[in-house]
Amino acid sequence: xxxxxSFLFLLEISKYNKVYKPVLAIILTTKIEDxxxxxxxxxxxxxxxxxxxxxxxxxxxxxTVEECVYPAVAIVGERFEKGEYxxxxxxxxxxxxxxxxxxxxxxxxxxxxxxxxGKGKVLLGTVKGDVHEIGKNLVSTLLMVNGIDVVDAGxxxxxxxxxxxxxxxxxxxxxxxxxxxxTMLHQREATAYIRENRGRTYKIIVGGAPTTQKWAxxxxxxxxxxxxxxxxxxxxxxxxxx
Ligand code: B12
Numbered sequence: 001x002x003x004x005x006s007f008l009f010l011l012e013i014s015k016y017n018k019v020y021k022p023v024l025a026i027i028l029t030t031k032i033e034d035x036x037x038x039x040x041x042x043x044x045x046x047x048x049x050x051x052x053x054x055x056x057x058x059x060x061x062x063x064t065v066e067e068c069v070y071p072a073v074a075i076v077g078e079r080f081e082k083g084e085y086x087x088x089x090x091x092x093x094x095x096x097x098x099x100x101x102x103x104x105x106x107x108x109x110x111x112x113x114x115x116x117x118g119k120g121k122v123l124l125g126t127v128k129g130d131v132h133e134i135g136k137n138l139v140s141t142l143l144m145v146n147g148i149d150v151v152d153a154g155x156x157x158x159x160x161x162x163x164x165x166x167x168x169x170x171x172x173x174x175x176x177x178x179x180x181x182x183t184m185l186h187q188r189e190a191t192a193y194i195r196e197n198r199g200r201t202y203k204i205i206v207g208g209a210p211t212t213q214k215w216a217x218x219x220x221x222x223x224x225x226x227x228x229x230x231x232x233x234x235x236x237x238x239x240x241x242x
Pocket of ligand 1: 073074076077078080081087090091093094097129130131132133134135136138139175176177178179180181182205206207208209210224225226227228229231
């Protein structure tokens with residue numbers, strides 16, 4: 001009897017590996033594709049629903065952001081650049097992107113909570129003339145999840161807005177996001193302003209799609225990161241040196 005049970009059990013496992021697992025993988029890949037497509041289509045409700053379902057299916061939220069939100073952003077941006085999408089489509093897709101990130105990230109460990117891991121405090125904001133916030137919000141969430149306190153000062157911030165808020169909140173690091181080639185110039189302006197008025201009191205980090213390490217070096221920022229996970233590593237390193 002025991003042998004029969006063990007045999008059936010092993011049979012089930014091998015059936016799982018041979019039959020169910022590949023089928024499950026196909027279903028999950030389809031779900032990722034569906035989320036990506038609904039972002040491209042600018043369907044916020046559908047995106048929210050699919051993102052919630054993906055969590056129930058056990059998909060890793062961060063991986064899902066990487067595998068569906070990032071590629072969707074690239075496609076939407078490209079279509080906008082080519083004139084295939086107009087501002088309305090861009091805005092609808094942006095709302096769907098925000099919904100996906102919101103649903104997925106509130107479910108990662110500690111997501112959505114203000115952290116007091118005691119590691120240090122970062123002020124984050126988007127520079128003057130720029131309303132792009134999705135990337136900054138992603139950086140903010142991942143920093144908090146990793147025990148770093150974050151003050152999110154929002155968007156369209158002037159150099160003096162950054163400095164005032166940093167003084168008020170007694171932060172260790174000031175992070176500036178910029179998503180456009182013309183607004184990234186304000187990272188230089190704000191860095192110079194902060195250095196002129198407070199010397200090296202605050203570590204300054206920059207990021208956003210058009211920025212690079214070369215740019216960060218040129219404007220004498222203390223750090224740059226291409227994405228949210230590397231921003232966490234970089235901030236951890238900066239705080240450890242304090
Ligand atoms: C969504 C979006 C919008 C939304 C923004 C919604 C919102 N609340 O954020 C809306 C519809 C409002 C919008 C408006 C506009 N947009 Co727009 N938009 C985009 C789009 C499609 C995606 C941006 C995004 O959210 N990316 C997703 C996030 C996850 O990526 P990310 O921001 O790069 O962030 C990551 C990293 O860069 C890094 N990071 C980001 N910030 C920071 C900060 C620090 C400190 C660190 C360390 C790291 C870091 O980590 C993040 C997470 O991994 C891009 C296309 C693209 N390919 O990027 C165009 C794009 C940025 N927009 C563009 C334009 C032109 C505009 C408008 C001028 C359009 C118009 N005619 O009105 C306006 C600008 C309004 C303004 N004054 O800011 C252009 C910019 C071109 C340029 N080179 O200057 C782009 C590139 C589209 C294109 N291909 O033409 N946009």
